[in-house]
C-alpha cells in the first residue's frame with residue numbers, strides 16, 4: 001500500500017469512529033412503514049453508500065429518511081437463495097483493507113469468514129479449439145504475436161496493464177500528470193504495439209463495456225487499488241489464484257445491509273423511487289413515483305448515476321454533474337449459477353473451469369471450502385457481452401448458456417443443474433456492476449462530479465477516490481455525511 005493511502009486512512013477512520021461511537025445502532029424490529037414527510041436529511045438509495053451516510057447522520061442526532069426504489073435494501077449486495085443453495089449475485093469479497101466494511105460488520109455483529117469457493121484450473125476455448133493453458137504459447141489458434149504469445153489470454157488485460165502501471169499510489173489517478181492515460185484502453189494498447197488478436201482476447205476480461213469504450217486511466221486506477229490489496233503479480237489472473245486476502249459475510253452478503261437498515265431509527269422506505277428533486281433556499285423536496293413528497297434540509301443522492309439519469313432536478317445541475325450523469329458508463333454483468341451433479345472433468349480429463357471467446361465468456365468451477373468437492377459452476381459474462389443478451393429474461397439467457405456449454409464441452413450435458421442467475425444490466429436502478437470512465441471523462445468531470453450542489457450531496461461507488469467496491473460505497477457515504485455535518 002502506498003504511503004499516501006496509509007497516511008490518509010487512519011485519520012478518516014478516526015473521525016468516523018468518533019462519530020459512530022455515539023451512535024445508537026440497535027433498532028427494534030418493525031414493519032417498513034411509510035415514515036415521516038419532513039426530515040433533516042433525505043437519502044436516495046439503500047445501498048451501502050446510502051445506509052452508511054444514514055447511520056452516521058442519525059448517530060449525530062439528525063433525522064433521516066432513506067428511500068429505496070426496489071423492494072429490498074442492499075443494492076449491489078444481493079444474495080440469491082434457492083433450493084438450499086446460496087448464491088452471491090453481487091458483491092461477495094471483503095478485501096483485507098476494507099476498514100469501514102469490517103468496522104460495520106463488527107459493530108452490527110455480522111460475521112466474516114475467510115472460507116469462500118476455491119477456484120480450479122481453466123480449459124481454454126479460443127478460435128474454435130479447446131486446449132490446456134500449457135499448450136497456448138505454441139497453439140495454431142493463438143493468433144497473438146511475439147512475446148504476447150506466451151501470455152495466457154485470461155492474464156492479457158490485467159497483466160499488460162499492470163506491467164505498464166504508471167503509478168502505484170491509489171490517489172494518483174486524479175493527478176493532472178496522469179491525464180495522458182485518459183484515452184481509449186484499446187487505442188492505448190495499439191500505441192504500445194499490442195496486436196488486434198491480443199486486444200480481442202483482453203477485451204473478454206475487461207470490467208467495463210469494452211476496451212474501446214473505457215479509459216486506460218480507469219483501468220490503471222483499479223489496478224493501483226488492487227495492488228494495494230496484494231495483487232502484484234502480472235503473471236497471475238486478478239480473479240482466482242492470486243495472493244489477495246479476502247473475507248466473506250457469514251450467511252450471505254445481504255446480511256450486512258439488512259443489519260445496517262435494521263439499526264436505523266427510521267425504517268427505509270422501500271418501493272419508493274425518487275423521480276424529481278426541487279431545491280429551494282432552505283430545503284430540498286424529493287418527489288417519489290407515487291406522488292408523495294418528502295422534504296429535507298439536505299439530500300444525499302446515493303443512487304448510481306445510471307439511475308440518477310431518470311431523476312429530474314430543478315434547477316438543473318451544473319455542467320460537471322449533468323455531464324457525468326448523462327455520460328455515466330457502467331459494465332453490465334450477468335451470472336448463472338449451476339449445481340454440478342456429475343464430475344464432467346473426470347469424463348473428459350480436462351480442467352474443470354472454462355475461459356472462452358464465446359458469448360458466455362467464463363465458467364468458474366468452484367471447490368467447496370467445507371467438503372473440498374467441486375460442486376458449483378458460475379458462468380460470468382461482463383460488459384458488451386452481457387448487454388448483447390440483456391434483451392431477454394435471465395432464465396432464457398441460461399438456456400443459451402447451457403446450449404453453448406454443451407457444444408464446447410459435451411461431458412457437461414446431464415452434469416449441471418441450473419439454479420439461478422441475475423443480470424445487473426437489466427436492473428433499472430443500477431444498470432451494471434460498476435461505474436467506469438470513458439476516454440476523456442476523467443479529465444472532463446472526475447474531480448467535479450461528486451461535489452455538493454447547494455443542499456444536494458452525492459455518494460456511491462461511482463464517486464470513489466481511494467477505495468473500490470463495497471468499501472468505496474462506505475467511503476463516499478461517509479464523505480457525504482461529513483459534508484452535511486460540517487454545515488449543520
Ligand SMILES: Cc1cc2nc3c(=O)[nH]c(=O)nc-3n(C[C@H](O)[C@H](O)[C@H](O)COP(=O)(O)OP(=O)(O)OC[C@H]3O[C@@H](n4cnc5c(N)ncnc54)[C@H](O)[C@@H]3O)c2cc1C
Nearest residue numbers: 045047048049069075076091092093274460461469470473
Ligand atoms: C456482480 C458484482 C460483483 C461485485 N463484487 C464485488 C466484490 O466481490 N467486492 C466488492 O467490494 N465489491 C463488489 N462489487 C461492487 C459493490 O457491490 C458496489 O461497489 C457497492 O455495493 C455499491 O454500493 P452503492 O451504495 O454505491 O450502490 P448500490 O449498491 O447500487 O445502491 C444504490 C441503491 O440505489 C437505489 N436506487 C436507484 N435509483 C433510485 C431512485 N430513483 N430512488 C431510490 N432508490 C434508487 C438502487 O435500487 C440501489 O439499491 C460487485 C458488484 C457486482 C454487481
